[in-house]
Amino acid sequence: MPTIAKIASLYPPLDVQVHTPRLSLLGATDDLLEQLLPTVRKGVVTVPPWSFDDPMSLYKDNPDREWAWFRGIWAGRAKVSDSFWRLYFVVVVDGEPVGMQDLVGIDFATFGTVTTFSWLSVEARGRGLGKEMRQAVLHLAFDGFGAREADSVAYVDNHASNRVSEALGYMPNGVGWSTRRGEAAEEKRWRLTCEQWRSRRRDDIELVGVADCLPVLGIQSPRDH
DSSP states (O other): OOOOOOOOOSSGGGGOEEEOSSOEEEEOOHHHHHHHHHHHHHOOOOSSSOOOSSGGGOOOOSHHHHHHHHHHHHHHHHOOOSSEEEEEEEEEETTEEEEEEEEEEESHHHHOEEEEEEEEOGGGTTSSHHHHHHHHHHHIIIIITOOSEEEEEEETTOHHHHHHHHHTTOEEEEEEEEEETTEEEEEEEEEEEHHHHHTTOOSSOEEESHHHHHHHHTOOSOOOO
16 A cells, blocks of 8 residues: 555545555645645646536636635535534545545534545546546445445546446435536436445555544544445
8 A cells, every 4th residue: 555654734634544555635735735736726627527617627728717716615624513524535546645635524513415526537537547546535434433334426528537436335325406507407326235245345544633523523433334
């Protein structure tokens, strides 16, 4: 597995790490975000499939987009409670930041449900990294936090994301609507239970810093699997 220098921060969520043989998910410190900025700067979305209307969707080609990206992550890192949290991870491959993988919990203590959100640089796509980083964050959710189920949403024409969900054992969970570039677009919804994940659980994924992070997120202890 990759060896990453561990520097303890004053905020446990930034110390959480997930390591697989191919990549690492590292808590999105400002230093890592700065390293990722060149990828953000050149990653303007110009062709379909269009992304979500989100600071990370990267439609605008100007500094406002970069500032919005920083502000969105800073705001999300600060808005943490028992009823809502969003963990931001920088995806690192061979020492280079190539994208982000987020994990979101809403009323997690009650429902035990998480949602994932991710993006990769154009150069890093087509290498199976999207599947690998999803497996990594699911390991954190189920094995580290004791989640009951994980949800995923992708536009119907986002074939790469939908293929990842299907390959990892998610089951179709209906359709919905959202906006992108201000217009309505249809989404596919997916659901993966802990039992379904456990049947495919990998034994080569390492979690770091989880125990110290649990109280910050209002998680008393991981649920029994």
